[in-house]
Amino acid sequence: MKTLVTDIGLLVGIGTDIRKEGAAMSEVGCLKDAWLLIEDEQIVGFGTMADGLPSGVDLNWSAEGRMVIPAFCDSHTHAVWAGSREREFEDKIRGLSYAEIAANGGGILNSADLLHNTSEDELFEQSIERVLEMMAAGSGAIEIKSGYGLSTADELKMLRVIRRIRETVPAVVKSTFLGAHAVARGMSREDYVRLVCREMIPAVAAEGLADFADVFCEQGFFTVDDTAEILETAAKYGLRPKLHANQLAVSGGVQVGVANGALSVDHLERTTQAEIDCLKGSATMPTMLPGASFFLRDPYGNAKGFIEAGLGVALASDYNPGTSPSGDMRFVMALGCIRMRLTPEQAFNAVTVNSACAMDVSGIAGSIAVGKLANLIVAKPGFDTLGSLAYRYTTPFIDKVILRGKAI
Ligand SMILES: [Zn+2]
Numbered sequence: 001m002k003t004l005v006t007d008i009g010l011l012v013g014i015g016t017d018i019r020k021e022g023a024a025m026s027e028v029g030c031l032k033d034a035w036l037l038i039e040d041e042q043i044v045g046f047g048t049m050a051d052g053l054p055s056g057v058d059l060n061w062s063a064e065g066r067m068v069i070p071a072f073c074d075s076h077t078h079a080v081w082a083g084s085r086e087r088e089f090e091d092k093i094r095g096l097s098y099a100e101i102a103a104n105g106g107g108i109l110n111s112a113d114l115l116h117n118t119s120e121d122e123l124f125e126q127s128i129e130r131v132l133e134m135m136a137a138g139s140g141a142i143e144i145k146s147g148y149g150l151s152t153a154d155e156l157k158m159l160r161v162i163r164r165i166r167e168t169v170p171a172v173v174k175s176t177f178l179g180a181h182a183v184a185r186g187m188s189r190e191d192y193v194r195l196v197c198r199e200m201i202p203a204v205a206a207e208g209l210a211d212f213a214d215v216f217c218e219q220g221f222f223t224v225d226d227t228a229e230i231l232e233t234a235a236k237y238g239l240r241p242k243l244h245a246n247q248l249a250v251s252g253g254v255q256v257g258v259a260n261g262a263l264s265v266d267h268l269e270r271t272t273q274a275e276i277d278c279l280k281g282s283a284t285m286p287t288m289l290p291g292a293s294f295f296l297r298d299p300y301g302n303a304k305g306f307i308e309a310g311l312g313v314a315l316a317s318d319y320n321p322g323t324s325p326s327g328d329m330r331f332v333m334a335l336g337c338i339r340m341r342l343t344p345e346q347a348f349n350a351v352t353v354n355s356a357c358a359m360d361v362s363g364i365a366g367s368i369a370v371g372k373l374a375n376l377i378v379a380k381p382g383f384d385t386l387g388s389l390a391y392r393y394t395t396p397f398i399d400k401v402i403l404r405g406k407a408i
Contacts, residue, residue, distance in 0.1 A: 001040055003405065004057040008034040009065040009384055011046060013348070014368045019285065019357040021312035025346045028386065029368070036068065038374040041404040045370060066399060067384050071140025071375035072329035072351050073366050075358035076242075076266050076287060076316035078178075079134065079144050080127040080161050081111055082118035085321040108182040111148040111321060115158070124161045130319065131165050131173075134327040140375030140403050141172035141356060141365040143242075143316075145214055147181030152200050155179050159209035170403035172373070174359045176242055177201070177210035180222050180230050193226045197233040205237035211360070212263065213239035217253035224252040231260040240360070246270050247292070258282045264314065264358035268301040269293060276309045285358040286311060288350075289318035290335035291326055303340045303350070314354035315347065334393035344386040374405040 014029030037045040037054050045054060088106030101107060115123065134142055144162045149155035159175060166173035179196040183189050204210050213234030217227040231241045241260050245253020247267035254275040257265040266287040268275070279286055288301035303313045315336050319327035329351050336347035356366025364373050383389060383397045400407050 001059070002044070002057045003038045003059040003061070004054065005036045005038070005068070006053065006060065006062050007049065007065055008036060008063040008068045010034075010067045011036060011368060012067060012069040012386065013352055014046070015353070016367070016369045017353060018362045019312050019354055020349045022307060022310035025307050025312060025349050026343060028345045028348060036368070038405045041373055043368060043370055043372050043374050046368060063378060066381060067379040069348075069377050069379065069386075070352050070367050071365070071377055071401065071403065072138045073141040073355040073359065073361065074134065074139045074317050074319070074327065074329050075143045075264060075314055075355040076289060076318050077134075077142060077144050077327060078147060078318070078320035079130045079142070079327060080123065080146070080158050080165075081115065081148050081321050082123055082126060083111075083114040085111065088322065106322070108148065108322065109150075109185055112150045112154070112182075112184070115148045116151070116154055120157050120161060123157065124164050127161055128165055128168060130327060131169055131171070134319065135169060135171050135401060135403065135408055137328045137330065138377045138398055138401055139171060139327065139329050140373070140401075141174070141359065141361050143174040143176055143212075143359040145176040145178040146210075147178030147214070147216075150179070150182065150184040152195070152203055155200055156203060156207065156209065159204060159207075163209060170406065170408065172361050172365055174211045174361065175209060176212040176214045177204045177234070177239060178214040178216070180215040180226070182216065182221060189222070189226065193222070193229060196230055201230075201233050201237055201239070205239065210239055212242045214242045214244060216244045217251050217256065218244060218247055219249040219251060224256045227253065227256045228260065231256070231262075235260065242266065242358070246275065247298075250275075254278055258284050263360055266316070267292070269299050271302055276306060276311065279306075279311055280309070285314050285354060287314040287316055287355070287358045288340070289316055289324065290339060291324040291332055292318045294335055294339070295324050300335075300340050303336065303342055303346075307342075307346060312354050312357075313350050314358040315350040316355055316358070330389055330397065331393065334390040337390040338393070344390050347390060348386045374402060376402040378402070
């Protein structure tokens with residue numbers, strides 16, 4: 001089945017780069033007055049209307065001058081969770097302490113209790129709603145982490161729900177095992193790390209439930225040594241690292257991530273020149289999560305400094321109940337521009353091709369290229385530049401989302 005989209009006012013994000021770094025982050029391939037040819041799930045051609053249209057198509061529709069961009073890629077989410085932490089939101093506004101918030105049912109450990117008492121079916125029903133919401137907001141590739149289980153059985157339950165989501169939705173879904181999100185109640189850190197390495201990782205690998213392994217390498221959570229031990233174990237089972245690092249303090253997480261060939265190191269609210277030097281020449285994608293900085297009133301990552309140093313940067317939503325309850329990647333792009341001073345082109349590359357790279361899907365998503373999935377956003381009339389998406393950041397801009405060649 002071949003579908004031809006004609007009269008695209010501006011086709012944005014054309015290119016075959018796997019990642020963009022430094023000055024290339026300011027470059028976005030565009031074509032004015034374009035057509036795009038889709039065969040089944042894939043993009044099979046594009047060109048300008050003036051050059052003439054391909055023949056032998058089954059279906060033909062006009063974009064009526066609208067802008068078309070690749071769907072967003074969200075390389076860092078915790079979209080599977082049980083219940084709500086809205087009460088914690090109000091407690092934080094009222095200035096309650098961490099201990100008081102925990103006593104009221106907040107924090108990761110309480111999320112773990114809630115998840116423990118929620119059936120796999122119910123967890124799926126709650127979580128699929130969030131994934132459908134992210135897709136409607138333009139995300140076509142989504143990474144989802146475990147990490148609210150904190151026991152072998154409950155981590156497996158989360159990962160099975162992620163697998164079921166992957167089998168249900170047209171978005172590309174990648175799964176990350178984050179057993180080392182926090183130390184389970186009543187355990188020492190040493191015992192918990194042993195449980196992660198000796199029991200959880202082998203069990204996860206035996207069912208083929210995860211693509212990646214993640215550790216919360218942060219002050220007060222898991223040390224650099226714990227992280228290295230977990231990542232080395234994960235590597236033996238074929239799980240590539242993605243890491244939480246440098247959210248709460250300069251943790252050494254970037255260095256241990258790069259040393260272990262991490263696909264990405266994520267958060268990076270606090271970094272120094274040493275982190276930039278370490279990332280240079282590595283395959284690791286620095287990933288910043290401005291939605292968490294916004295929600296927590298934390299510093300924003302130094303994306304501009306990283307790019308000026310020649311690095312690439314990805315942006316992701318960190319969609320989770322405690323610190324970033326939004327999976328809207330257009331808002332993430334806007335925060336990139338407004339709070340991190342990225343240009344619209346830099347922010348766009350950060351939420352598309354580079355975020356695809358950070359979840360190892362840039363071969364099939366993140367740009368307009370022959371052979372990639374036809375994951376597209378058709379913008380509403382009036383949104384005809386990348387800057388307009390970030391500038392009018394609460395005005396609905398999506399006319400339609402197309403995933404795997406079909407409107408959702
Ligand atoms: Zn996270």
